[in-house]
Structure formats: C-alpha cells, structure tokens
Amino acid sequence: ACAWQARAQTPADGALQQIRARGELRVGLEAGYMPFEMRDKRGGIIGFDVDMAKLMARKLGVKLTIVNTQWDGIIPALLTAKFDVLMSGMTITEERAQQVDFADPYIVIGQSVIMQAKLADTVKSVDDLNDPRYVIATKLGTTGDLAAAEYLPKAQLMKFETEAEALLQVRGGRAAAFVYDLPYNAVYVARNPGQLVLLPKPFTREELGWAIRKNDPEWRAWLNEFLAGVRQDKAYDALYGKWFER
Ligand code: ARG
Structure with a gap:
C-alpha cells in the first residue's frame, strides 16, 4: 500500500x-x-x-x-x-x-483447588467437592467463579470481591475449598503452609x-x-x- x-x-x-x-x-x-x-x-x-x-x-x-x-x-x-x-x-x-x-x-494456566487440610483423605479431585455439604469460595467475576458453577453445581457457592477474603473463609472453616487460578493458589499455599492443601492438578485450560x-x-x-x-x-x-x- x-x-x-x-x-x-x-x-x-x-x-x-x-x-x-x-x-x-x-x-x-x-x-x-x-x-x-x-x-x-x-x-x-x-x-x-x-x-x-x-x-x-x-x-x-x-x-x-x-x-x-x-x-x-x-x-x-x-x-x-x-x-x-x-x-x-x-x-x-x-x-x-x-x-x-x-x-x-x-x-x-488452569483452575485449581485449595482446601482444608482435613479433607485431604476424602477429596482427591475437584469432582469430590460436588456435594451439597461443601461450601466453595470463589472470586466474583473470575473464571474461578465460572468453573465452580460448571464443575460444582451441587455445592454451595460463595463469591467474594477479593482472593484474600475468599481464602479467609476456608481458613476460618466457613468454606471447604477455594477454586482459582493455579499460579495464585500455588503461591498462597507455599506462603501459608499447614492448614490448607492444594490439589496441584489444574482442571481447566x-x-x-x-x-x-x-x-x-x-x-x-x-x-x-x-x-x-x-x-x-x-x-x-x-x-x-x-x-x-x-
Ligand atoms: N484468570 C482469572 C480470570 O480471568 C483471574 C484473574 C484475576 N486477576 C487479577 N488481577 N485479580 O477471571
């Protein structure tokens, strides 16, 4: 041209x-x-x-x-x-x-699960959380929010404005798990060892x-x-x- x-x-x-x-x-x-x-x-x-x-x-x-x-x-x-x-x-x-x-x-990246350590024996994959007895925390308006709705329709979903707030629910025992991007979750668990565990395999791409x-x-x-x-x-x-x- x-x-x-x-x-x-x-x-x-x-x-x-x-x-x-x-x-x-x-x-x-x-x-x-x-x-x-x-x-x-x-x-x-x-x-x-x-x-x-x-x-x-x-x-x-x-x-x-x-x-x-x-x-x-x-x-x-x-x-x-x-x-x-x-x-x-x-x-x-x-x-x-x-x-x-x-x-x-x-x-x-992919979606992943951080959960209470005491669930480690019962929950081996995201599907194990698809149960009405589990409260799942996510961040509002993210793909974690979408993935939780898609993969965990039977669970009780709670959405928060920030990642930190959502994870406080898991730490405080009010939620069983947090669904979010793997890089974030990996850093979070590395920094806060003990009460929480990460399912390291991402379940979305x-x-x-x-x-x-x-x-x-x-x-x-x-x-x-x-x-x-x-x-x-x-x-x-x-x-x-x-x-x-x-
Ligand atoms: N990848 C996810 C999404 O697009 C979460 C991104 C959140 N980024 C942020 N800076 N808080 O929904």
Missing part, C-alpha cells in the same frame, strides 16, 4: 499514538493476584505483569503508570480509557471478547491475554509483535523464571 493509504487507515485516536503523544503508557491491573501483580512489603506493586509492563514502556520509550483498579470494574475502566492496556492475568473468554480485544495469549479497546488493530499488532519479540530474545523466559520458578 502507498503511504497515504497507510495513514488513512490509522485511526487518529489509536492507543499507540496517544501513548507516544503523552509520553506515558498506562497499564490497568488489579493488585492482589500473585505472582502477576501483588503488593511488596512497602506497598509497591510487583509481579510478572508489572515487569512485562516495564519492558513494554521501555520498548515504547515512554514512562509507565500502573492504574490499580478493582476487578469488578476493570473492563469498564478499560472501555472508558482509564488506561491503554489491561495486563491483569485475564483469561481470554468469548464473553469478554465481545467487549474487548485480546492480544495473543501470554501464558496458559485457560489462556491469559492483554486486553485493549476494540477497533485498534495498530495497538493490537504492536502488542503481538512485542510479545513475539520478548519470547524470541528470552526476556520472557527471564521473567518467567523470576516469578514462576523460585
């Missing part, structure tokens, strides 16, 4: 142009989802997604601003341009893809992706190229090793 055509196809308000014009990349996430985005001891937000966002900003040659946003309103916040890209361990689902566009998947507003092919293409680049030059592997293999 000739130059004027290429320019004509570029929307004047594409995110990439806005980022370059303002000299700042705004990344939306909800801190509290280990090891992707979580608080360090001083209250700063760290994790795999945060480090990836830093690489992204460096590549763009702009400064990075993290916009911490409740999970509950995170897609509306993207749609109303509170940030340029949502990097928050979001599973690519058909339902979400009606509202947002996803870049290529950046990691594959989910791809996580960065979400952007629809109809911005230029920004989406940039993100996909960036992702391919960090996979190629091993920057991805370095971050993976730092956050998932220690």
Whole structure:
C-alpha cells in the first residue's frame, strides 16, 4: 500500500499514538493476584505483569503508570480509557471478547483447588467437592467463579470481591475449598503452609491475554509483535523464571 493509504487507515485516536503523544503508557491491573501483580512489603506493586509492563514502556520509550483498579470494574475502566492496556492475568473468554480485544495469549494456566487440610483423605479431585455439604469460595467475576458453577453445581457457592477474603473463609472453616487460578493458589499455599492443601492438578485450560479497546488493530499488532519479540530474545523466559520458578 502507498503511504497515504497507510495513514488513512490509522485511526487518529489509536492507543499507540496517544501513548507516544503523552509520553506515558498506562497499564490497568488489579493488585492482589500473585505472582502477576501483588503488593511488596512497602506497598509497591510487583509481579510478572508489572515487569512485562516495564519492558513494554521501555520498548515504547515512554514512562509507565500502573492504574490499580478493582476487578469488578476493570473492563469498564478499560472501555472508558482509564488506561491503554489491561495486563491483569485475564483469561481470554468469548464473553469478554465481545467487549474487548485480546492480544495473543501470554501464558496458559488452569483452575485449581485449595482446601482444608482435613479433607485431604476424602477429596482427591475437584469432582469430590460436588456435594451439597461443601461450601466453595470463589472470586466474583473470575473464571474461578465460572468453573465452580460448571464443575460444582451441587455445592454451595460463595463469591467474594477479593482472593484474600475468599481464602479467609476456608481458613476460618466457613468454606471447604477455594477454586482459582493455579499460579495464585500455588503461591498462597507455599506462603501459608499447614492448614490448607492444594490439589496441584489444574482442571481447566485457560489462556491469559492483554486486553485493549476494540477497533485498534495498530495497538493490537504492536502488542503481538512485542510479545513475539520478548519470547524470541528470552526476556520472557527471564521473567518467567523470576516469578514462576523460585
Ligand atoms: N484468570 C482469572 C480470570 O480471568 C483471574 C484473574 C484475576 N486477576 C487479577 N488481577 N485479580 O477471571
């Protein structure tokens, strides 16, 4: 295509142009989802997604601003341009893809179960929890919430705004188990040994992706190229090793 055509196809308000014009990349996430985005001891937000966002900003040659946003309103916040890209361990689902566009998947995870240690002899897989006598805690509006409804229709489901609240129910004996993404659950059990046990085999397969507003092919293409680049030059592997293999 000739130059004027290429320019004509570029929307004047594409995110990439806005980022370059303002000299700042705004990344939306909800801190509290280990090891992707979580608080360090001083209250700063760290994790795999945060480090990836830093690489992204460096590549763009702009400064990075993290916009911490409740999970509950995170897609509306993207749609109303509170940030340029949502990097928050979001599973690519058909339902979400009606509202947002996803870049290529950046990691594959699955749902898993954390339960009271005393259940270890009776509960060997998620199916063993599909019983009205069990209360299952999940996080509202997540794929853990969807998976619990699908795999545990007979159990009593309780939904919470944050992972921490849901797990308090299990620790306090008010819920038998918590259904959630395996990376989070693995870190949680490693940090809180004793009362809780993890069923380490994931029972779903989910791809996580960065979400952007629809109809911005230029920004989406940039993100996909960036992702391919960090996979190629091993920057991805370095971050993976730092956050998932220690
Ligand atoms: N992968 C799950 C989902 O998409 C949970 C992601 C939660 N992320 C977060 N930053 N709290 O529903």
